[in-house]
Amino acid sequence: MPRRPPASAPPEAATSAAPFVPPHPTLTTLREAAARCRGCHLWERATQTVFGEGGRGADLVFVGEQPGDREDLEGHPFVGPAGRLLESAIAEAGLDRRRVYLTNAVKHFKWEPRGKRRIHQKPDAAEVSACHPWLEAELAVIQPLAVVCLGATAAQALLGRGFKVTQHRGEVVPASFAPLVMGTVHPSSILRSTDDEARRTERARFVEDLRALKRALEGAVGGTRQGASAPPG
Numbered sequence: 001m002p003r004r005p006p007a008s009a010p011p012e013a014a015t016s017a018a019p020f021v022p023p024h025p026t027l028t029t030l031r032e033a034a035a036r037c038r039g040c041h042l043w044e045r046a047t048q049t050v051f052g053e054g055g056r057g058a059d060l061v062f063v064g065e066q067p068g069d070r071e072d073l074e075g076h077p078f079v080g081p082a083g084r085l086l087e088s089a090i091a092e093a094g095l096d097r098r099r100v101y102l103t104n105a106v107k108h109f110k111w112e113p114r115g116k117r118r119i120h121q122k123p124d125a126a127e128v129s130a131c132h133p134w135l136e137a138e139l140a141v142i143q144p145l146a147v148v149c150l151g152a153t154a155a156q157a158l159l160g161r162g163f164k165v166t167q168h169r170g171e172v173v174p175a176s177f178a179p180l181v182m183g184t185v186h187p188s189s190i191l192r193s194t195d196d197e198a199r200r201t202e203r204a205r206f207v208e209d210l211r212a213l214k215r216a217l218e219g220a221v222g223g224t225r226q227g228a229s230a231p232p233g
């Protein structure tokens with residue numbers, strides 16, 4: 001059951017996760033601290049914080065918008081239908097899943113009730129900004145070779161509000177937090193395609209974006225780890 005805010009919760013809650021981010025963090029200490037984050041009001045109606053997850057030594061980070069209903073209940077990112085599509089596209093593009101870290105721009109599920117269902121609500125700019133210290137800290141610890149922004153919320157959180165996925169989709173650009181950064185669609189938008197043919201077409205475009213990233217990784221100095229075979233284990 002989603003938690004209700006305590007009656008004494010101040011209406012003017014903090015507007016940034018920054019005070020909750022520990023100094024000199026590791027992914028483990030970040031995850032533990034994020035579980036207690038009250039940096040904005042979104043924790044109040046969510047089940048739990050859904051922090052990023054990935055393989056040891058991950059060097060390719062996928063950033064989505066926020067956890068969905070399933071992720072909120074299970075506590076893991078990308079475990080719903082959009083996550084399954086992402087997993088299959090990563091495999092089809094030839095990227096090594098063991099080197100992938102999955103996270104979101106916002107770590108709590110924002111939703112509104114519709115009957116018995118919890119319907120996804122897009123986080124607003126203030127909520128994305130409040131949660132940004134977690135994403136910033138994850139990227140600082142991981143120091144990825146490449147970051148894929150899935151959808152407008154993630155792209156604008158990392159590349160600025162001027163970044164339009166419709167205009168710059170599939171382009172690989174450098175940024176302060178990673179040498180290779182790409183914006184593309186969120187897999188949930190592919191699932192919302194109007195019919196099967198549109199869904200197939202959009203999925204193929206998405207896989208092609210990931211293939212372009214793989215080529216960029218292979219071409220980057222020191223960035224061939226994604227293209228090469230993963231070490232055993």
Ligand code: SF4
Pocket residue numbers: 016017034037038039040041042043049106107108130131132134
């Ligand atoms: S959405 Fe982000 S900033 Fe807001 S409470 Fe959750 S973890 Fe903290």
